[in-house]
Amino acid sequence: MSKSILPRLLTIATILLMVSCEVTDIYTKNKINGVWVLxxxxxTKVNTSARIVYEFNNDxxxxxxMRYEKSETYKSQWIEIKDYEWDLVSTNLQINGVDAKGETNAISAVLQTVNDTLLSFKVSGRNLGDNTEDTDNNLVFKRVVKQSNLYVGTWDMIQKDDVSKTDVRITFNEDGTYIYLEYVDGNWLEKQxxxxxxxxxxxIIATNYTLNGEKVCDVWDFDTATSxxxxxxxxxxxxxxxxxxxxFRKVN
Incomplete structure (x- = not known):
């Protein structure tokens, strides 16, 4: 092989490799973008209250x-943190942020699967505050679509734990707050x-509220039906x- 051909072949091979990596990287990152529920x-399927949510964005x-427990200001509370960062290099997934208790939370993982419905990765290490944890956990997430607008409005409870119940009404507002009402002596009274x-x-739906003077949180899986x-x-x-x-049954 002549000396003039070899550099050209090496250049072509390098370009092809760079293009291949770029296409794979863009495709994978685009697949990761979106909302995922653990x-x-x-x-092993996680308990409802142990579900966590990631929303990965292009930038x-x-x-x-997630649901946090036992702080100085609440017994339990669902908290969103919107300034986490993530990056993917080859199959190495890094997720970094500061959690609701002010501790640095850095997760190192290896991407295993990502498609239209599932995301799975193996967590190899985690730094929480000053503590370093060696882990070996396989996490599987389901892709979901956030459609909060579908549930804005007033809903009457019609059953709880297989027992008819008609004295609770909840109005879910667009701003993320909700009003809890109870039917007392022929009137709907708001829990102040x-x-x-x-x-x-x-x-899934998470609700924060006050019970007996304490801030608490419930997490539920849900589905809807129309007849x-x-x-x-x-x-x-x-x-x-x-x-x-x-x-619940939709009122308006």
């Missing part, structure tokens, strides 16, 4: 949300100290030994 860890910014907030991510003009909203909670279900 489904399982190491093949490498990410939203992270409820301080309700709600968050939806495709198939004619009647829309029902079915919430289910499965936290090991604690299981619950609620059914």
């Amino acid at each position: 489904e399982s860890i190491n093949g 490498k910014n990410a939203l992270f949300a 100290d409820n301080n309700g907030q709600w968050f939806t991510y495709g198939s 004619g003009q009647v829309i029902t909203w079915i919430w289910t909670m499965n936290n090991g030994d604690t299981k619950s279900s609620v059914i």
